[in-house]
Amino acid sequence: MIEVKKTQKKKKYSHGLFLNPYTESSSTSAMRIFPPVGLEYIATSSKDYMEKITVLDLRQEKELSDTNNLVDFIRQEEIDFIGVSLTWDRQFDEICDLLNKIPKEIPLIVGGYKATECAVELLDRCETVDIVVRGEGEVTIKEILSDVPLKDILGISYRENGELIHTGFRPFIDAEDLVPPDRSLRRYKYLLSLNGVGVANLSFDSVLTARGCPFNCKFCTFNLNPLGQKRKYSERSIKSVVDEIENTTAGVILFGDDEVFANKKRSEQICDEIIARKLNKRFIAQTRIDIAKHPQLLDKMVKAGFKALLIGIESPHDWVLEQFNKGFNSNDIREAFKVLTKYPIYCHGYFIYGNIGETEEEMLRIPEFAKEIGVDGMTFNKLRIEKFSALKEIAEKTPGYHVTDRGELYSDMYSHAALKKIGRRMRYSFYTPGRFVKILRKNIFEVKFFRPSELILFVLTAPILILAALWGELKKGRLGDTLKRTFIKNT
Numbered sequence: 001m002i003e004v005k006k007t008q009k010k011k012k013y014s015h016g017l018f019l020n021p022y023t024e025s026s027s028t029s030a031m032r033i034f035p036p037v038g039l040e041y042i043a044t045s046s047k048d049y050m051e052k053i054t055v056l057d058l059r060q061e062k063e064l065s066d067t068n069n070l071v072d073f074i075r076q077e078e079i080d081f082i083g084v085s086l087t088w089d090r091q092f093d094e095i096c097d098l099l100n101k102i103p104k105e106i107p108l109i110v111g112g113y114k115a116t117e118c119a120v121e122l123l124d125r126c127e128t129v130d131i132v133v134r135g136e137g138e139v140t141i142k143e144i145l146s147d148v149p150l151k152d153i154l155g156i157s158y159r160e161n162g163e164l165i166h167t168g169f170r171p172f173i174d175a176e177d178l179v180p181p182d183r184s185l186r187r188y189k190y191l192l193s194l195n196g197v198g199v200a201n202l203s204f205d206s207v208l209t210a211r212g213c214p215f216n217c218k219f220c221t222f223n224l225n226p227l228g229q230k231r232k233y234s235e236r237s238i239k240s241v242v243d244e245i246e247n248t249t250a251g252v253i254l255f256g257d258d259e260v261f262a263n264k265k266r267s268e269q270i271c272d273e274i275i276a277r278k279l280n281k282r283f284i285a286q287t288r289i290d291i292a293k294h295p296q297l298l299d300k301m302v303k304a305g306f307k308a309l310l311i312g313i314e315s316p317h318d319w320v321l322e323q324f325n326k327g328f329n330s331n332d333i334r335e336a337f338k339v340l341t342k343y344p345i346y347c348h349g350y351f352i353y354g355n356i357g358e359t360e361e362e363m364l365r366i367p368e369f370a371k372e373i374g375v376d377g378m379t380f381n382k383l384r385i386e387k388f389s390a391l392k393e394i395a396e397k398t399p400g401y402h403v404t405d406r407g408e409l410y411s412d413m414y415s416h417a418a419l420k421k422i423g424r425r426m427r428y429s430f431y432t433p434g435r436f437v438k439i440l441r442k443n444i445f446e447v448k449f450f451r452p453s454e455l456i457l458f459v460l461t462a463p464i465l466i467l468a469a470l471w472g473e474l475k476k477g478r479l480g481d482t483l484k485r486t487f488i489k490n491t
């Protein structure tokens with residue numbers, strides 16, 4: 001807990017709690033290693049209104065993950081304001097139960113991607129929730145905390161005399177006006193762990209250099225807020241971005257932007273500044289294949305410390321790429337990877353399967369294509385069709401296709417279970433024991449992701465990691481199947 005510096009004037013609230021309500025059990029390793037950046041932006045914006053601020057991330061808090069203990073904590077700490085971030089679909093029911101147990105007298109404000117999507121449902125189900133903040137919340141929270149009448153605050157939903165009131169859209173903030181998260185509010189280091197086992201004492205952080213994305217891929221709702229509004233692309237200044245990086249203590253930083261290299265000239269300048277300041281950090285970024293057309297930028301990225309790229313490849317099929325309006329075809333992907341594989345950067349491909357009209361044979365082609373072009377690692381996600389997805393109309397008009405309330409697409413031919421099964425076949429066709437050796441070799445010898453001391457720790461923990469992975473599969477009741485697919489036959 002951090003005491004906010006006292007000014008002469010007493011602040012409105014004595015102790016504000018900002019809560020990330022997801023617990024460890026529901027989070028995959030990938031979800032756990034990054035801090036809840038959106039919530040931290042909100043806590044930082046609230047500093048002028050609170051004597052003391054506590055940011056709790058329940059993924060890191062075993063005891064407080066028990067709701068009764070959390071409520072005791074709230075009372076003992078005399079919390080008089082609570083802000084909660086709801087980002088992901090998962091655990092929605094459990095989180096609603098938790099919110100309903102928060103003492104009624106404490107103002108409770110909920111925001112985040114999922115909260116925005118489900119503002120009405122949240123207010124219906126949780127009578128303790130006073131206000132749902134829709135969309136980006138930095139300015140909205142300040143207005144709430146400074147007692148602007150609710151009806152005059154844009155971007156909120158609340159109850160009044162038994163009725164739900166939704167105020168108008170909150171205009172998007174210019175990224176340059178954003179104050180980066182105050183990391184001194186953090187109670188934890190975000191460390192790499194796989195299946196609950198810490199790896200190499202590596203700490204992670206997430207930095208946003210811009211908001212929005214200038215592209216318009218049809219399947220993607222990254223660039224739309226959950227109200228269907230396209231987020232206007234807006235950049236922070238190079239100085240503020242690199243200052244933020246310099247002030248983080250984490251060794252590895254993820255650029256959480258939707259597409260961090262949207263402006264190539266600016267990206268080069270960011271790299272130049274990182275090199276000039278000798279920051280000695282490692283970077284991971286989400287990007288498009290277009291980066292391969294900019295060798296000068298790639299050279300600078302390597303010098304600056306870029307170690308891994310998470311690349312939206314989406315599909316090997318030209319008709320899918322066209323349906324997605326991705327702006328490139330399979331040949332462009334092949335050409336891009338001829339360049340990218342020459343760099344000491346780990347390339348992780350994101351693919352989407354279960355597309356409208358895609359056959360099983362076409363889905364199973366994905367891992368083969370990934371191997372051909374030379375991606376190092378890959379993730380497959382089933383196509384999601386969220387409320388404002390540009391693909392919604394096509395899905396609705398295509399006979400035999402259905403979309404669930406949660407945005408999952410399935411068809412009469414391929415149920416969820418069938419798609420899951422195909423996904424598993426794809427995974428084991430790509431992730432063979434040889435692949436894991438290749439991944440390790442590349443990260444250790446080419447990319448040099450690990451420092452020597454980390455490497456020793458990593459080697460020492462490797463047996464525990466393997467046992468933990470096997471234990472995880474055993475608990476899910478699929479150890480036999482996993483071993484069979486890995487070492488004998490993947491069917």
Ligand code: B12
Binds near residue numbers: 028082090
């Ligand atoms: C970076 C990112 C990641 C990173 C890490 C994120 C992190 N730091 O934890 C990585 C790559 C690990 C990741 C993983 C996943 N992600 Co992701 N991710 C994003 C992305 C691109 C940016 C998130 C971000 O940092 N935004 C910037 C911050 C500032 O915005 P924000 O969090 O929304 O917060 C603002 C407002 O929401 C609001 N707000 C938030 N909290 C609160 C609280 C209060 C009190 C108030 C008032 C306001 C408020 O104000 C904030 C400031 O403006 C978003 C898309 C997007 N553009 O938002 C998807 C997104 C969050 N991810 C998503 C998903 C689905 C996932 C995965 C589950 C994908 C998967 N199938 O594997 C995984 C989860 C991990 C796993 N495998 O289990 C979805 C969530 C949708 C949903 N309904 O579930 C999103 C929205 C993308 C999408 N449209 O599909 N992700």
Ligand code: SF4
Binds near residue numbers: 217221223288312
């Ligand atoms: S898929 Fe990537 S490039 Fe396309 S709109 Fe979404 S974030 Fe932008």
